[in-house]
Every structure is written in structure tokens, then in C-alpha cells.
Amino acid sequence: MAGGKLTARSAATTKPGTHGDGAGLYLVVSPSGGRKWVYRFTWQGKIRMMGLGSADVVSLAEARGLRDEARRLLASGSNPIEARREQERAEAGKPTFGAMADAFIDNKGAEWRNAKHRAQWTMTLREYCGAIRSRPVDEIDTEAVLSVLQPLWLEKPETASRLRGRIEAVLDAARARGHIPRNEANPARWRGHLDKLLPKRQKLTRGHHAAMPYAEVPGFVASLRERDALAAMALEFCILTATRTGEVLGARWSEIDMAGKVWTVPAERTKPGRPHRIPLAGRAMSILEKLAEGKTAEFVFPGQRAGKPLSNMAMEMVLRRMKIEGVTVHGFRSAFRDWAGNETRFPREVAEAALSHVIGDKAEQAYRRGDALEKRRALMDAWASYCEPPASNVIKMRKSGGGSAV
Incomplete structure (x- = not known):
């Protein structure tokens, strides 16, 4: 956009106030005479x-150029403010936590015992650490570490404990490379630090994830559909696909085959460390089709921050707001498994494959190379039909769940 409402002369002599040039570019003149360029966007x-800088330094033509570049970033699905911060960090030579984590995996991965181990490191440091990956590694403090660990600590104690150790290792590597001062203690260390802020493992509740009885799931889904929120749609999609929280929140459009009605979670994002194909039932496809209409980012369920998915707690917060007690998101996988075992004649192996569980010993796994996709498609279609709310106008939900996972 070459022209606008302002001229070089008017920009230099205009009175205090906010003056628009067009396409989101404004000149803000303070009562004291200070002048600055601002780009306004949604x-x-x-x-x-x-x-965009002081008008005493940045000319009108330069401000328009900066505005146009910001508009191009916005059109490509990027937040221009975040993009500028990333560029500043790169120019300052300060690696982000995400860059250090990826480099650590590349450097140390060769010594790990198998590809599954590497995939687990990759998945946890990418999916669970999404909120801190863009931060400079030397700015990762105790609060940043706790923001990652606390949502997982009670629900997934084993995963959270391993993640803590992995964060600590990445930060130690950053210190060894000189990106963090050597006299600063590691904010992810356990002894004498996080052990004072988080409950010890042996005191955590062990056992299965609290699950909603499967007979209550259709009524719950009906109530869920009354909430016009992205997190509610993510939770319903999670229930229909019987997948894990991290798999849903990290889902990317590149993983979805809309024509084939299949979602393929790559190995680095699955707990077993191998690709998992998920047949998508009609309602799951409807959710994706609705989201595709307003697609602006790579994530199926994008978060508030540019280039980031919904937070790890988004779906749990839906349960809390609905006052559904004694139930976890992960527990819906158990409800699915209970339903499949009690109400259907689908073989155990098909139900377990739908949950991406490893079945049998290594010899049996070697012979079972297929993933029974079409058999699982019939199973997931049946589950979606079961989850469909009853055709009544009023659906009462009790406020406390119960039952144990299998």
C-alpha cells in the first residue's frame, strides 16, 4: 500500500492525538510533542x-513499509509482535528453550536405547513445554518450570516426574554451553528446590484415572455441545477419538486426511513412540469441518498465543466450569474401553489398538504388523453413535463422576 491519508509534512506538523494513515497505521502524537508510529491489528x-518506532527516526514511507510487512505476517497466520520478538532473540544470540531442547535431543539421542525413548523425549519437550519453548533459555525460572509441571503433577505423576528431569537436563546443557550463568542454580532441580514446592511422588494418589461411567457420556456430550468454546469442541473430539490430551491439543492440520477420514498422530507425539492412525467418525469430521472454515494456524485447536495450541489445562477447565467432579479428561479413554468390553463384541485387540496400547510380547508384536484400521473404523463409528445425545430437550447431568479406569 503506497499511499495513505498522511503526508510527510502533515506527519511532522500534526497536533496531539491519534491520526490514521490507513490499513492499521497510526501516528500517535503526545501532548508533549512526542510522535510515534503504531500498527493496529486484530x-x-x-x-x-x-x-513501529519514533516518527523522528522512522519516516512515513518507512512506517508504511513496516506496516505492510506486519500485514503480510498476519496474512500468513503469524502474530507480527511475536515474530519480531523471535527475530530479536535470534539476533541477540540467545537460544530459546525449544531450540536448546531440540539440540539436546539431536546431540544425545544416539546414546539412547531405542527410537521409542527418543520419541518420548521429543513429545514431552514439545507438547508439554509449549508455553516456554519460545522463551530465551536464560529466562526460564522456577515459575516457568512450575507452569509446565503443575498441570501434570497430580494427574500424570510419572510423566511429570520424567518431564522435570528432562527440563533439568536441557537447562544443564544450556549452562554448559554458556547460555546460562554458571553461578545460577537449575530451576528444575528437585532436591532442595522443587521438592519444597511440589508433593513427593510417594504421596501422590496412585492408581487409575477417575472416569465417568460410560452410561453418562451421552448426557455429558449433550451438555458439552451447549458450550460455544474451542476447548469444549476439543474435549468432545478427544472423547470421540479416545485419544490422549497431548495428542488432541498438539493435532496439526497436516496430520488430518479429510478425504480419507483419518487422523495420523506421528510417532514423536505418541506415548508408545510409533505412528497411530485414528479413523474419524461422522461427528468428529463435523467438528473438523467447522474448525477448518476459520483455520488460521497449523494447530487444529489453536491457543491464544500465536503458533501455540490450547493449553494443557484447557479441557480440564471445561470439566471444572461444568462442575463435573471426580472425572478427568484421560478417564474418558477408560469409559470408552469399559463400553467396548461390556457393550460390544469387538475383539479385545481391536479395542486396545484403538487406544494405541501395545499388545503382547515382542514376538507377537512382530507378527502383528497391521493396525486393523477398518475394523477400528467400525468400532469408532459405533462409539460415536453411542455418544450421540438422546433426542430429548432437557438432559440432566449429575455433578460428580465416579468409577475407575481399566
């Missing part, structure tokens, strides 16, 4: 303001 439904 990001995920919110008005954002991006400073």
Missing part, C-alpha cells in the same frame, strides 16, 4: 497495538 479476536 489477533484472535483481540485488538493489538504494535509500535
